[in-house]
Amino acid sequence: MAEQKATNITWHSGAITNEDRERLLNQKGIVIWYTGLSGSGKSTLAHAVEEKLFENGNISYVLDGDNIRHGLNKNLGFSPADREENIRRIGEVSNLFADSGVIAMTAFISPYRGDRDKARELVPEGRFIEVYVKVPLDVAESRDPKGLYKKARAGEIKEFTGIDAPYEEPLNAELVIDTSEHSLEASADIVINYLKEKSLIN
Ligand SMILES: Nc1ncnc2c1ncn2[C@@H]1O[C@H](COP(=O)(O)OP(=O)(O)OP(=O)(O)O)[C@@H](O)[C@H]1O
Ligand SMILES: [Mg+2]
Known part of the structure; x- marks a missing residue:
């Protein structure tokens, strides 16, 4: 749990609101939080959705x-405490993006349910869309796009999610997309259609 260290700090609000920015951008600021095993397709799917949003005129x-681990979170590893802090910072940053009117999409394994729920709590109701990118472990392992499962099985990587660290499945994700059953194109359309249905984009 991150402690509040600074005292004597006061929130300063400007005249331009979140609603003003959303009107300007003609979209709602939201967080689309992709979670799932390594190799499930979070990054691939997020970028495919980004392309579709761009074509639709959405930022x-x-x-x-x-x-993010190269920069903002370069001082964090993969221990449970560091994973929690990693996700806490991403939750805060994605909330800032959403408040700016942008559609923030996060592609982190984010294996702990409690950490994801905390990220959800930061964002206004209806503005946090958890997408469980679901895939059987053996499929993720056979894809192994970064060769990480191979290293984890060889004992070269410790605390690897799905192998020797837990993944807590979402219980109430807005969307569950099995990328072993849907093509990338179809998976991205599921997300886009959801956003249209909920009037988050036009
Ligand atoms: N429907 C699909 N959606 C997304 N990826 C898919 C789909 N079908 C197959 N794939 C493939 O699965 C792999 C997913 O790799 P990707 O790097 O996106 O996973 P990740 O969840 O971001 O993993 P990591 O947590 O390690 O970053 C890619 O090789 C991609 O081409
Ligand atoms: Mg990825």
Whole structure:
């Protein structure tokens, strides 16, 4: 749990509101939170959705696991405490993006239910869309796009989700997409159609 260290700090609100920004951008600021095993397709799907949103005239931004670990979260590893802090920061950053009117998409394994729920709590009701990118472990392992499962099985990587660290499945995800059953195109359309149904985009 991150403690509040600073005292004597006061929130400053500007005249331009979230609603003003959303009107300007003609979309709702939301967080689409992709979660699932390594190799389930979070990054691939998030970027496919980004392309479709772009073509539709919507501004979105993908916060992707490894990229964020190169910068903002470079001082964090994969222990349970560091994974929690990793997700806490991503939750805060994605909420800022959503408040700016942008469609923030996060592609992190985010294996702990409690951490994902905390990220959800930051965002206004209806603005957090959890997408469980579901795939059987053996499919994820056979894809192994980064060769990580091979290393985990060889004992070269410890605490690897699905092998020797837990993955807690979402209980109430807005969307569950099995990427071993749906093509990338169809998977991306599921997300886009959901956003249209909920009037989050036009
Ligand atoms: N419907 C689909 N959606 C997304 N990816 C798919 C789909 N079908 C097959 N794939 C393939 O699955 C692999 C998913 O890899 P990707 O890097 O996106 O996973 P990830 O969940 O981001 O993993 P990591 O947590 O390690 O970053 C890619 O090789 C992709 O081409
Ligand atoms: Mg990824």
